[in-house]
Amino acid sequence: MLNFEQAGDIFNRIRKLSSADELEVLFTGGRFALTRFANNTIHQNVAEENHIVSVRTVFGKKTARAFTNKFDDESLLQAVKSSENLAKVQHPDPDLLPVPTSQEASGSVGPSARSTQTPSRHFEQTAGITPELRADGVAKIVAVADQHKLTTAGTFSSGESFEGVFNSRGHSAWHTQTAAEISITMLGEDSSGWQKASSPNVTNLDPLRLAEIAAQKAVDSARPQDIPAGKYTVILEPAAVLDFVGFMFWDYSGMAILDQRSFLTGRIGTKLFGENVTIWDDAGHPLQAGSPFDGEGVSRKRIALVENGIVRRVVYARATAERMKRSEHRDSVGPIEPTGHGFSLPNEMGEMPLNIVFAPVGNPQSVEQMIASTEQGILVTRLWYIREVEPFEKMLTGMTRDGTFLVQHGQVHGGVRNFRFNESLIHMLSNVEAMSVPVRSCGEESFDMVVPAMKVRDFNFTEVTKF
Amino acid sequence: MKHIANWALNTADVRGASYADVRVVAQRNRALSTKNGKVGSASDAESVGMSVRVIADGAWGFAASSELGRAAVEKTAAEAVAIARASAKVKRENVRMAAEKPATAEWNTPCKIDPFTVSVTQNIDLLLKIDAELRSVAGITLAETNLNFNREEQWFTSSEGADIHQTKLSTGAGYAAYAFAGNEIQKRSYPNSFGGQWQNKGYELVQELRLLENARRIAEEAVALHKADQCPEGKLDIVLDSSQLGLQIHESVGHPIELDRVLGMEANFAGTSFLTLDKLRTLRYGSDLVNVVADARQEHGPGLGTFGYDDEGVEAQCTPIITHGLFTGYLSSRETAHTIGLNRSGGTLRAEGWNRLPMIRMTNISILPGEKPLTLEQLVADTDHAILMETNRSWSIDDKRYNFQFGCEIGWEIKNGKRVRMIKNPSYSGITTDFWNSMDAICSRDEWTLWGTPNCGKGQPQQVMGTGHGASPARFREIKVGSAFQGS
Numbered sequence: 001m002l003n004f005e006q007a008g009d010i011f012n013r014i015r016k017l018s019s020a021d022e023l024e025v026l027f028t029g030g031r032f033a034l035t036r037f038a039n040n041t042i043h044q045n046v047a048e049e050n051h052i053v054s055v056r057t058v059f060g061k062k063t064a065r066a067f068t069n070k071f072d073d074e075s076l077l078q079a080v081k082s083s084e085n086l087a088k089v090q091h092p093d094p095d096l097l098p099v100p101t102s103q104e105a106s107g108s109v110g111p112s113a114r115s116t117q118t119p120s121r122h123f124e125q126t127a128g129i130t131p132e133l134r135a136d137g138v139a140k141i142v143a144v145a146d147q148h149k150l151t152t153a154g155t156f157s158s159g160e161s162f163e164g165v166f167n168s169r170g171h172s173a174w175h176t177q178t179a180a181e182i183s184i185t186m187l188g189e190d191s192s193g194w195q196k197a198s199s200p201n202v203t204n205l206d207p208l209r210l211a212e213i214a215a216q217k218a219v220d221s222a223r224p225q226d227i228p229a230g231k232y233t234v235i236l237e238p239a240a241v242l243d244f245v246g247f248m249f250w251d252y253s254g255m256a257i258l259d260q261r262s263f264l265t266g267r268i269g270t271k272l273f274g275e276n277v278t279i280w281d282d283a284g285h286p287l288q289a290g291s292p293f294d295g296e297g298v299s300r301k302r303i304a305l306v307e308n309g310i311v312r313r314v315v316y317a318r319a320t321a322e323r324m325k326r327s328e329h330r331d332s333v334g335p336i337e338p339t340g341h342g343f344s345l346p347n348e349m350g351e352m353p354l355n356i357v358f359a360p361v362g363n364p365q366s367v368e369q370m371i372a373s374t375e376q377g378i379l380v381t382r383l384w385y386i387r388e389v390e391p392f393e394k395m396l397t398g399m400t401r402d403g404t405f406l407v408q409h410g411q412v413h414g415g416v417r418n419f420r421f422n423e424s425l426i427h428m429l430s431n432v433e434a435m436s437v438p439v440r441s442c443g444e445e446s447f448d449m450v451v452p453a454m455k456v457r458d459f460n461f462t463e464v465t466k467f
Numbered sequence: 468m469k470h471i472a473n474w475a476l477n478t479a480d481v482r483g484a485s486y487a488d489v490r491v492v493a494q495r496n497r498a499l500s501t502k503n504g505k506v507g508s509a510s511d512a513e514s515v516g517m518s519v520r521v522i523a524d525g526a527w528g529f530a531a532s533s534e535l536g537r538a539a540v541e542k543t544a545a546e547a548v549a550i551a552r553a554s555a556k557v558k559r560e561n562v563r564m565a566a567e568k569p570a571t572a573e574w575n576t577p578c579k580i581d582p583f584t585v586s587v588t589q590n591i592d593l594l595l596k597i598d599a600e601l602r603s604v605a606g607i608t609l610a611e612t613n614l615n616f617n618r619e620e621q622w623f624t625s626s627e628g629a630d631i632h633q634t635k636l637s638t639g640a641g642y643a644a645y646a647f648a649g650n651e652i653q654k655r656s657y658p659n660s661f662g663g664q665w666q667n668k669g670y671e672l673v674q675e676l677r678l679l680e681n682a683r684r685i686a687e688e689a690v691a692l693h694k695a696d697q698c699p700e701g702k703l704d705i706v707l708d709s710s711q712l713g714l715q716i717h718e719s720v721g722h723p724i725e726l727d728r729v730l731g732m733e734a735n736f737a738g739t740s741f742l743t744l745d746k747l748r749t750l751r752y753g754s755d756l757v758n759v760v761a762d763a764r765q766e767h768g769p770g771l772g773t774f775g776y777d778d779e780g781v782e783a784q785c786t787p788i789i790t791h792g793l794f795t796g797y798l799s800s801r802e803t804a805h806t807i808g809l810n811r812s813g814g815t816l817r818a819e820g821w822n823r824l825p826m827i828r829m830t831n832i833s834i835l836p837g838e839k840p841l842t843l844e845q846l847v848a849d850t851d852h853a854i855l856m857e858t859n860r861s862w863s864i865d866d867k868r869y870n871f872q873f874g875c876e877i878g879w880e881i882k883n884g885k886r887v888r889m890i891k892n893p894s895y896s897g898i899t900t901d902f903w904n905s906m907d908a909i910c911s912r913d914e915w916t917l918w919g920t921p922n923c924g925k926g927q928p929q930q931v932m933g934t935g936h937g938a939s940p941a942r943f944r945e946i947k948v949g950s951a952f953q954g955s
Binding site for chain 2: 136420
């Protein structure tokens with residue numbers, strides 16, 4: 001895998017090839033492998049290795065980027081020339097800033113708190129996983145399926161990756177990490193159960209335990225009842241919370257406010273959610289993953305996005321912060337500063353918080369406690385195919401999936417057919433009656449987060465499907 | 468590239484693979500976009516690499532690398548065989564492949580103007596003119612435009628002797644106008660959402676779309692939606708424009724007919740399908756007017772699912788999917804064909820790039836136009852009361868593909884054969900087979916468009932693929948309308 005020193009050598013070769021005023025080179029790539037199983041058989045099993053270099057050149061206020069995955073002189077020259085040719089014909093962008101110095105990128109310039117310190121996220125146990133080890137893990141999962149007379153499908157993946165930034169003002173940043181993930185579906189004749197977990201450290205994953213939970217869900221949700229749609233108290237497991245709330249974080253962006261496409265436009269500083277909702281972006285959180293810097297190599301800062309239901313602020317790339325300071329919104333959006341959340345330039349979206357952490361509440365409840373306190377409700381394992389129906393009230397639609405249960409008189413009373421919901425995210429986060437301790441969680445519709453399970457009243461199910 | 472394939476095939480053979488194929492792929496992409504009068508993104512990307520897919524010990528292995536030197540290629544092939552042997556530790560049956568006569572072929576997307584030869588300056592000027600036209604309408608708060616060009620050159624070689632060189636080219640172009648006011652954001656896109664129209668053709672697509680000519684109308688509609696009435700709730704007839712019907716086909720026909728889904732291979736992520744094997748040639752999928760094909764051949768048109776050969780060397784074909792309402796065919800591959808009694812693959816295995824395993828993907832899944840002449844305006848004139856819905860805004864369907872809900876950008880109420888008012892936030896929902904059985908009219912060939920869906924996600928690791936969907940506007944009776952806002 002490419003290392004910092006090798007990347008530095010490539011950057012120096014690229015520098016000699018370019019006549020641009022400024023230069024920024026990004027490196028991404030690594031090794032990734034995934035073992036996929038279905039019908040209690042490994043049916044797909046893949047591995048790849050790829051290294052990508054992207055070259056951003058700057059001429060005055062003009063910039064553009066070119067990518068290649070070849071590091072020979074001819075390919076690098078071609079990438080430099082492509083980038084330069086694209087950049088030279090751009091219209092000048094008055095908002096384009098010089099590439100950052102190390103001082104600017106470290107966050108030591110400006111009013112905010114210190115930049116995030118992240119723990120090491122590279123683990124040899126994860127990097128060393130072989131196809132045989134993944135197959136052994138799958139064999140354990142299949143054995144659980146066989147034991148319960150179920151059919152299983154899922155994945156066991158592992159890999160190591162790097163991200164790096166080098167620019168012509170002397171700033172560089174480098175990050176390596178490993179990742180492992182297990183996802184399991186257990187299928188019965190008319191039911192299913194699901195579990196998924198990920199971590200930079202594979203020793204944090206327990207395929208057997210995940211398989212047992214998924215299998216029990218499939219067994220317990222067999223012969224699903226036909227319950228009418230309507231407003232119910234729901235108990236959303238962390239994966240369901242993650243996939244639902246994930247739809248709002250594109251909007252916690254200075255650029256989204258400037259573009260007036262954010263549901264937070266005109267709402268920063270207002271109490272939008274319940275008192276018990278506090279949300280941070282924190283790349284340094286021990287349960288988080290990812291690099292400690294953004295697409296320009298600027299260090300990520302720990303940001304309080306929501307405190308006790310009040311939306312406090314949004315995140316910024318460097319250029320977006322400068323634009324916001326000059327905009328009509330500047331007095332109504334809270335602190336304005338580069339926060340280390342920008343995407344690589346040039347781009348249309350600006351920035352986004354990607355290390356979401358829900359703050360723990362003072363009186364956390366386990367899912368079991370939430371069930372025990374519920375007279376009538378629905379327990380949801382997972383949501384699926386979530387899409388935005390209306391962007392300003394953040395009305396979302398989607399389905400329940402792989403383990404939806406009726407709760408009555410404080411107990412689970414079997415599975416129910418899956419529901420379609422049409423629910424406002426603002427409404428949902430205003431109706432949270434209880435939360436568990438936040439955990440690292442992963443779903444399919446959004447990025448991994450640290451989120452709790454939630455008990456939510458008046459969740460709007462509008463239709464029931466056939467299974 | 469032949470030497471690279473030979474290194475890999477020889478290594479796979481020596482290591483004991485019973486089958487191997489090699490894809491060497493060179494991809495190029497140019498992406499240009501503007502936002503509110505400025506260039507949003509400007510990038511050129513090239514990616515070159517190779518992959519080896521093998522069967523060893525009766526199980527699959529796959530490995531890919533961006534390194535094309537002999538040592539790296541041989542290491543990658545050896546890794547694929549080792550992975551296959553690991554797969555064999557958890558298998559029930561050996562992989563079975565339908566026979567396929569090895570092809571030697573050269574195939575290229577027909578193209579009048581190579582989009583990479585059109586100057587960036589010309590492209591950006593066009594986008595900025597559209598952007599200015601959109602923002603010249605009072606009330607437009609955000610304008611976005613985009614152009615995308617893709618070229619993929621692939622050398623496919625197999626241990627059975629296939630040797631196929633194929634170059635595919637695609638172009639995408641479109642824009643969107645947003646109007647934010649009060650507590651509402653409204654949006655209109657042209658010629659479709661998802662970045663506009665996408666086809667496997669050259670720059671001539673950009674010239675055909677009349678992008679600039681439609682910009683003012685689109686912007687005015689986005690602003691006017693703020694004063695439009697909310698879509699009513701209840702059971703109503705609906706008329707769908709061809710782009711929305713294209714997405715309806717994608718979600719409620721294209722995905723459920725994927726045989727890997729039906730067989731449970733996608734159960735953990737994309738889901739399964741209500742179309743269990745017993746439904747082939749027995750299920751009344753739709754009304755007599757519903758005729759759907761999966762057609763990857765050039766004669767179907769320049770869809771994103773058009774090619775000469777799929778990514779396991781099977782020539783493009785046309786498979787009848789729904790014939791006068793009867794369910795008649797699945798999308799199949801060499802591995803899955805035998806499960807439905809076929810002795811040859813339907814030719815639908817495709818990969819996102821050199822580093823991804825080919826899997827069953829939609830080709831061009833199209834509803835055939837009505838045989839009797841019928842324009843959209845004639846269909847409207849023939850309708851007593853309905854909501855005409857245009858351009859997708861939201862889409863969602865369950866993991867067996869029964870229950871769906873779609874939202875559109877704009878609607879029009881039709882009364883007594885005339886469009887009487889604009890409707891905002893139109894949506895509809897239903898159960899797949901109920902919906903298709905309610906279709907009682909479809910417009911004829913002159914209203915038929917082969918739309919491109921560039922963002923179809925499937926597989927683990929996820930792959931994004933372009934698919935084609937030809938459709939004419941059509942009418943559906945007694946559909947649940949307005950369900951997205953029910954109870955809100």
